[in-house]
Structures are given as structure tokens and as C-alpha cells.
Amino acid sequence: MFKLDSVTAQRGDRVVLREVSIDIGGGATAIVGPSGAGKSTLLRLLNRLADPVAGTVRFGGRDVRDLDVLGLRRDVVLVPQVPAPLPGTVATNVAYGPSLRGDTTDVDRWLELAGLDSSYGPRDAARLSVGEQQRLMLARALALEPDALLLDEPTASLDEDARTGVELTLVELHATLGVALVLVTHDRGQAARLTTRTLELRDGRVRG
Amino acid sequence: MSSINVSLGEVAGALALVAVAVAVSLWRRAQLESDLGVAVLRSFVQLTAVGYVIQAIFDSESLWLVAALLAVMVGVGTWTARSRAKKVPNVTVPIAIALGVAAAATVGLVVALGVFDAKARYLVPVGGMVIGNAMTAAAVALNRLADEVESQARTIEATLALGATARQATDALAARSLRSGMIPVIDQTKTTGLVAFPGAMVGMLLAGAEPIDAVRLQLVLLWVLMGSVALSAVISTSLGYRGFFTPAHQLKESVEPEV
Numbered sequence: 001m002f003k004l005d006s007v008t009a010q011r012g013d014r015v016v017l018r019e020v021s022i023d024i025g026g027g028a029t030a031i032v033g034p035s036g037a038g039k040s041t042l043l044r045l046l047n048r049l050a051d052p053v054a055g056t057v058r059f060g061g062r063d064v065r066d067l068d069v070l071g072l073r074r075d076v077v078l079v080p081q082v083p084a085p086l087p088g089t090v091a092t093n094v095a096y097g098p099s100l101r102g103d104t105t106d107v108d109r110w111l112e113l114a115g116l117d118s119s120y121g122p123r124d125a126a127r128l129s130v131g132e133q134q135r136l137m138l139a140r141a142l143a144l145e146p147d148a149l150l151l152d153e154p155t156a157s158l159d160e161d162a163r164t165g166v167e168l169t170l171v172e173l174h175a176t177l178g179v180a181l182v183l184v185t186h187d188r189g190q191a192a193r194l195t196t197r198t199l200e201l202r203d204g205r206v207r208g
Numbered sequence: 209m210s211s212i213n214v215s216l217g218e219v220a221g222a223l224a225l226v227a228v229a230v231a232v233s234l235w236r237r238a239q240l241e242s243d244l245g246v247a248v249l250r251s252f253v254q255l256t257a258v259g260y261v262i263q264a265i266f267d268s269e270s271l272w273l274v275a276a277l278l279a280v281m282v283g284v285g286t287w288t289a290r291s292r293a294k295k296v297p298n299v300t301v302p303i304a305i306a307l308g309v310a311a312a313a314t315v316g317l318v319v320a321l322g323v324f325d326a327k328a329r330y331l332v333p334v335g336g337m338v339i340g341n342a343m344t345a346a347a348v349a350l351n352r353l354a355d356e357v358e359s360q361a362r363t364i365e366a367t368l369a370l371g372a373t374a375r376q377a378t379d380a381l382a383a384r385s386l387r388s389g390m391i392p393v394i395d396q397t398k399t400t401g402l403v404a405f406p407g408a409m410v411g412m413l414l415a416g417a418e419p420i421d422a423v424r425l426q427l428v429l430l431w432v433l434m435g436s437v438a439l440s441a442v443i444s445t446s447l448g449y450r451g452f453f454t455p456a457h458q459l460k461e462s463v464e465p466e467v
Contacts, residue, residue, distance in 0.1 A: 012461065049369060049458055069456045074371040084366035087380065097370040137366075144370065 001026045001180055002046055007055035009041050016041045018204040028174050028181040030191030033201035039184040043150045047076040077141040081152040083133035085125035090136055093125050097144040105143045114139035115169045131162030148180040170194055265328050274328045278335040282307045285343035292347040295354035302447035303346050310342035310440040311335055314432050323428055341433050342440035349389030349441040350448050356381040357452050361465040374453035382445045389441030397430045
């Protein structure tokens with residue numbers, strides 16, 4: 001699904017990825033490594049929230065720079081590490097992505113798939129717990145019916161119960177919708193529970 | 209309307225009030241004496257120079273010279289607003305367009321509507337006032353925009369990640385910035401006459417005009433300012449937000465959230 005060829009990426013003057021060449025398939029893949037290893041940067045390259053300084057990122061065989069960037073981001077949706085709800089209700093948040101194209105969507109369906117019931121729809125998104133907001137981020141991403149979900153430490157801000165719940169939801173989503181998962185985590189146990197393949201990043205290079 | 213003459217001696221007399229300010233500064237050890245001196249000197253030199261320039265333009269009655277003077281004002285206003293809104297990348301062109309359009313549209317409109325004659329005597333002061341207020345509105349709005357983008361970077365990026373354009377991702381921020389730019393002139397208009405007499409009205413009253421004439425002129429100017437400030441704020445924010453993004457709808461690295 002994704003192919004990186006000799007990708008080098010920087011943040012400021014710091015090189016965070018050095019000539020990384022990897023294939024990421026359509027299944028569930030984890031990218032693990034210590035803080036600052038370049039995991040989140042790699043994720044951001046996949047939907048062009050950032051561009052590498054050298055090398056090529058391909059999605060479906062095509063250089064992402066040749067694709068319509070807005071279309072790419074609807075096919076490859078990033079779920080942020082820190083929940084970032086838009087002002088308004090839960091339903092407004094879920095409907096936001098499709099509304100950008102003038103489409104409507106079945107809000108309740110996505111809420112349910114993300115582990116929230118339809119009673120959440122009219123609630124103020126800003127007043128949900130962090131765990132609920134993280135599920136809202138998931139529902140908002142699913143509403144775009146993407147080919148791949150990019151998950152940036154999706155349970156980092158959750159307590160253990162909430163983390164287990166979100167993990168179960170992700171396993172179900174992958175199984176039922178067939179959506180590809182690219183999971184960034186520093187938790188190898190989570191990588192093993194949620195994915196079938198683990199790539200390790202260390203000092204900007206892929207190990208193992 | 210009769211005109212008044214102020215002699216240099218009378219101007220010098222007003223320095224007594226500057227002496228009060230210097231005395232206050234010395235007494236309270238505010239160390240503002242040299243600043244006060246520079247301010248007095250600069251105001252004298254700048255205003256006198258501008259006075260001669262305006263006199264020359266009035267005498268020539270050339271609309272080209274009026275346009276040139278207003279263009280210089282737009283240039284100086286752009287430079288000033290840019291230094292106040294320096295957190296916004298590539299902001300010079302948006303401000304210049306905002307001030308230029310605000311000045312041209314409002315001055316053009318008041319002439320077209322017959323509010324003022326197309327004469328240097330009217331166009332220079334009205335244009336100057338419009339540009340000055342448009343400059344402040346653009347600077348305030350853009351400053352707010354920069355603060356909003358910085359504090360909302362995560363939400364903006366999360367919105368971009370859903371396929372929103374840079375414009376869609378900053379829509380709400382731009383609206384709040386626009387409000388910041390416009391609210392001062394709206395408040396000034398609401399409280400005018402109650403909290404303070406605006407400058408033009410004071411000037412006309414001092415010059416011997418009938419109060420009701422002074423009021424009418426002031427109303428025209430306040431309402432013209434509302435339009436020009438709105439234009440300046442909306443144009444500067446509508447163009448200025450682009451400075452934070454790449455053409456691929458990515459937040460520039462300077463404002464990217466930490467990852």
C-alpha cells in the first residue's frame with residue numbers, strides 16, 4: 001500500500017529519518033521505537049502533512065506528490081495522538097470530513113463502530129472525557145471511509161480500561177471493515193496485540 | 209466655515225504642557241524626559257514637513273499628486289503594520305493589498321456618492337484617516353490570526369488531516385481575527401460623543417464650525433471608517449492565512465505542532 005524509497009526527513013535542522021526504505025502493506029503494521037525516533041514524522045509523510053527532504057513516498061504505486069493531496073488525506077486518515085475535537089457537537093465532528101465534499105453521513109454508524117452510542121451525537125465534543133474524545137477522533141476518521149488509518153499513539157493519553165477498550169475497537173474495525181492500520185506506538189505489547197508486523201525505528205533508521 | 213490661524217508663538221505656548229509632562233517624569237523618576245523631547249521634536253518636524261507637502265498639493269489641485277501621497281501613506285502603513293504582525297509569514301503583500309483596496313474603495317465611494325468633492329482638500333485628510341485606521345485594523349487582525357494559528361495548531365492539523373483545505377481549516381480563526389480588527393472602531397463609534405469627541409469634530413469646532421456641521425462630518429467619517437476597517441481586516445486575514453501554509457495545505461514547520 002505504501003512504499004518509502006530512501007526517505008530522509010527533517011524537523012528544523014534535525015534529521016529525524018535517514019534514507020528509510022520500507023514497504024507497508026494493507027494489513028496492520030506497527031512502527032515502534034523510542035521517543036524522537038521519527039515515528040510520528042514517518043506517519044505524517046504518508047498523508048502529506050509533511051514532505052521528506054529527499055526520497056519518495058508512494059501510495060498505491062504512485063508518488064504522493066502526484067496525487068490530489070486532499071483526496072489522499074481522505075483515503076489515508078490520521079488519528080492524532082492528542083484528541084483535537086472541533087468546536088461543536090459530537091455529531092458535527094463526525095460529519096465534518098464528509099461535509100467538506102458536500103456529503104452527508106450516517107453519524108450513528110461511525111459512533112457505534114468507534115464504541116460510542118448514538119446518545120453521544122448531540123453532546124458537546126469539548127466536554128467528553130479524553131477516552132471518549134479519542135473514540136470520537138476514530139469515528140471522525142472512519143466517517144471518511146478511508147483505505148488506511150494512521151494511528152499516532154492512539155491510547156497514549158488513556159487509562160488502562162479505556163486503552164483496552166480502544167484496542168478491542170481497533171481490532172474489530174480492522175477485521176470488519178478491512179481498513180489498513182498503521183500504528184505508531186512505543187508499546188511493543190500493544191504492537192503485538194493489534195498488528196501482524198512490527199517495524200522498529202531507531203535514530204531515524206529502520207531496524208530488524 | 210471660518211478658518212483659524214495659529215501663530216508659532218501660540219504653538220510654543222503649548223510647550224508649557226510638555227514641561228508638565230517632563231516635570232512629572234523627573235518627579236516620579238520615570239526616565240521619559242529624552243523620549244518626551246524626541247516626541248516633541250519629531251512631531252514638530254514631521255507635521256511641519258507634511259503641512260508644506262499638503263499645502264503644495266492643495267495649491268496644485270492635482271489628483272495625481274493626491275494619489276501619489278496616498279500611495280506613500282499605504283507604503284508607510286504597510287511597513288508599520290508588517291512590523292507589528294511579524295509572526296505572520298510573507299505578510300507584506302496581503303497588508304499592502306488590504307490598505308490599498310480599503311483606501312481606494314472608500315475614498316472612491318464617498319466621491320462617487322457625492323459625500324465629498326474630488327478635491328485634494330477632502331481626499332488627503334479622509335484618505336489619511338482611512339489608511340491609518342485600516343493599518344491598525346490589519347495589524348490587530350493579523351496579530352490575532354498568528355496567535356490563533358499558534359495556539360490552535362493541533363486542531364488545524366487534525367482538520368487538514370481530514371481533507372480540509374488550509375482555508376477551511378482556518379475559517380473560524382480568520383472570523384475571530386476579523387472581529388478583533390473591527391471591534392475597536394465599532395466600539396469607538398458606539399461611544400462617540402459620550403466618552404470622547406473624535407478628532408475631526410474637535411478640529412472643526414476649534415476652527416469655528418457650527419456644532420451640527422461638525423457632527424455631520426464626523427458621522428460621515430466614522431461610518432466611512434467602519435467600511436474601510438472591515439475591508440482592511442477581511443482582506444488582510446483572507447490573504448494573510450496563506451503565509452502559514454505550503455501550497456500542499458501543510459502547516460509550515462514554524463507553526464507545526466510538536467510530534
